[in-house]
Amino acid sequence: xxxxxxxxxxxxxxxxxxxxxxxxxxxxxxxxxxxxxxxxxxxxxxxxxxxxxxxxxxxxxxxxxxxxxxxxxxxxxxxxxxxxxxxxxxxxxxxxxxxxxxxxxxxxxxxxxxxxxxxxxxxxxxxxxxxxxxxxxxxxxxxxxxxxxxxxxxxxxxxxxxxxxxxxxxxxxxxxxxxxxxxxxxxxxxxxx
Amino acid sequence: xxxxxxxxxxxxxxxxxxxxxxxxxxxxxxxxxxxxxxxxxxxxxxxxxxxxxxxxxxxxxxxxxxxxxxxxxxxxxxxxxxxxxxxxxxxxxxxxxxxxxxxxxxxxxxxxxxxxxxxxxxxxxxxxxxxxxxxxxxxxxxxxxxxxxxxxxxxxxxxxxxxxxxxxxxxxxxxxxxxxxxxxxxxxxxxxxxxxxxxxxxxxxxxxxxxxxxxxxxxxxxxxxxxxxxxxxxxxxxxxxxxxxxxxxxxxxxxxxxxxxxxxxxxx
Numbered sequence: 001x002x003x004x005x006x007x008x009x010x011x012x013x014x015x016x017x018x019x020x021x022x023x024x025x026x027x028x029x030x031x032x033x034x035x036x037x038x039x040x041x042x043x044x045x046x047x048x049x050x051x052x053x054x055x056x057x058x059x060x061x062x063x064x065x066x067x068x069x070x071x072x073x074x075x076x077x078x079x080x081x082x083x084x085x086x087x088x089x090x091x092x093x094x095x096x097x098x099x100x101x102x103x104x105x106x107x108x109x110x111x112x113x114x115x116x117x118x119x120x121x122x123x124x125x126x127x128x129x130x131x132x133x134x135x136x137x138x139x140x141x142x143x144x145x146x147x148x149x150x151x152x153x154x155x156x157x158x159x160x161x162x163x164x165x166x167x168x169x170x171x172x173x174x175x176x177x178x179x180x181x182x183x184x185x186x187x188x189x190x191x192x193x
Numbered sequence: 194x195x196x197x198x199x200x201x202x203x204x205x206x207x208x209x210x211x212x213x214x215x216x217x218x219x220x221x222x223x224x225x226x227x228x229x230x231x232x233x234x235x236x237x238x239x240x241x242x243x244x245x246x247x248x249x250x251x252x253x254x255x256x257x258x259x260x261x262x263x264x265x266x267x268x269x270x271x272x273x274x275x276x277x278x279x280x281x282x283x284x285x286x287x288x289x290x291x292x293x294x295x296x297x298x299x300x301x302x303x304x305x306x307x308x309x310x311x312x313x314x315x316x317x318x319x320x321x322x323x324x325x326x327x328x329x330x331x332x333x334x335x336x337x338x339x340x341x342x343x344x345x346x347x348x349x350x351x352x353x354x355x356x357x358x359x360x361x362x363x364x365x366x367x368x369x370x371x372x373x374x375x376x377x378x379x380x381x382x383x384x385x386x387x388x389x390x391x392x393x394x395x396x397x398x399x400x401x402x403x404x405x406x407x408x409x410x411x412x413x414x415x416x417x418x419x420x421x422x423x424x425x426x427x428x429x430x431x432x433x434x435x436x437x438x439x440x441x442x443x444x445x446x447x448x449x450x451x452x453x454x455x456x457x458x459x460x461x
Contacts, residue, residue: 027268029260036256041248044255049246058255062262069263080237087240095208132244140245154209155242161204162211173197180203180235187238 017082018075025072032069039083040065043090050094050158053101060097064090091155098158139189147182150175199228206235207242216368223453224397224442349427352380364457374438374459383412383438383461384427393417393442400443401428402451403435404458410435414447436461 015023015031017038023031044061051057067089075085140148153164161179165172198221204210205218222229353359356377363373370390376383385401393399401412413429428438439455 025268029263032263033260036259040256041250042243044251045246045249046243048249058251061251062255062259065259066262066266069266070268073269084237084240087243088236091239091243092208132241136241136245139241151203151207151242154204154207155239156246159209160211160214161209164209173200176197176200176204179207179209180200183203183206183235183238184231186241187234190238190241192234192237192241 018077021068021072021075021082021085022077024069025075035068036065039086042083043086046087046090047094049156050091051097056097056101057094060093061090064093067093095158099160135190139186142189143182143185144178147178147185150178151182151186154179198222199225199231202228202231202235205232206239208239216366220368220391220456223456349380349382350375350384353377353382353384353427356380360461362459364459366457372440372457372459374461376432376438376461378432381431381433382427383432383435385415385438385440386426387415387440396445397442398445398447399456400441400447400451401426402439402441402455403428403430403432404437404439405435409439409451411447411449412438414443415440432461 015034017035020031020035020038024035040061043064044057047060047064048054048057051060064086068086071089075082140151143151149168150161150164153159153167154161157164159167161175162172164179165175168175196217198218201210201214201218205215205222210218218232222232353375354361354377356379358379359375359377361373361375363371365371366389368389368391371388372390373386373388374383375385383403387399390399395417398417399415401415402409403412404410410430413426415426437458437460439451439458441451441453441455443452
């Protein structure tokens, strides 16, 4: 038997994203709407960065949210944050879209370098004031320029490590190592374990 | 290790592997605790890179579209979280081995891809209808005859395929291997045929599982595939309400509960 006042106290605390996903898993559309409002700008921002084309970015973002709705029961809060789960889905879908349209439009690899230089400027400029963004900025700064470049091209550019190697004219084995060493350094910096 | 797959953890985390590479990596990672752990951590790290982009509100119309679309979109039920059998609670007991907890944390990194793979497989289900029963039966018997093994297996097999509610589905794995699962609720049995599964080191084995919301029940280990010919095997034990059949890689001799992510999970 629940004590009534306890329930009202609980109601005052805004639900965490993890709780929201649990509610979404049970078909709660209101919870889904709250979750959408909370995370859509972050998801759309990421998708726009990778996909670039506005119409395609909207398409991908819609797919991401349909996936969240459909697969909410698969999310397990013991295994990671809700936001990480959502961003993994968003990034993978964005990358899939970029690679699919790449096949039809033959994306110019040279363009990648320019995009990277622009996008890296963005990182430095737009992260002010936000805790996570600040941490990411610091962590990126702790990498060698070569590691930053390889990681940014892969993550923000949506390029495969093979394509990154072609862009930078170095063997793919070198790129793999740059990416892995850089990511390990970021992990240790950011205390992810 | 020719391909140095363990060096791909960073590229994996950044989604910088092509499809073929990703599958190879995932298959390797589930056999290697250290690699899977590193891939999981780097994936978590990679999600932080998303915070290096500008937040941007999508157009209001997008929200309206999404809210309208979910009303027509079926959700996966809780019982379909079968990929998570490595931490599956069995009979309400919470005494799962501590080291399975680490292993199961690997899942969020894989969930998007793994979920897609599983459901692509499930979409391949063909329900055994009268018109296809004969084909099915021929196919199974033909496959089965490749193994001159036990008459009991043959009998169980025929029991499955001759049942009016026999179902068969083939999951094609990306590396060319295929797994066909046949089952019948009436016969209360299931069988698998595998083709082209990679050979495992001597200290590992493929193990079959009956999976339900309760968890995974061992259904026998598979002989290490040494030939490209299909191997047929009736699962040990009864269906008894299982909703899925899965295959994992386990230490030689098999485990009593799965310790790795399934290579394949097929809905029944």
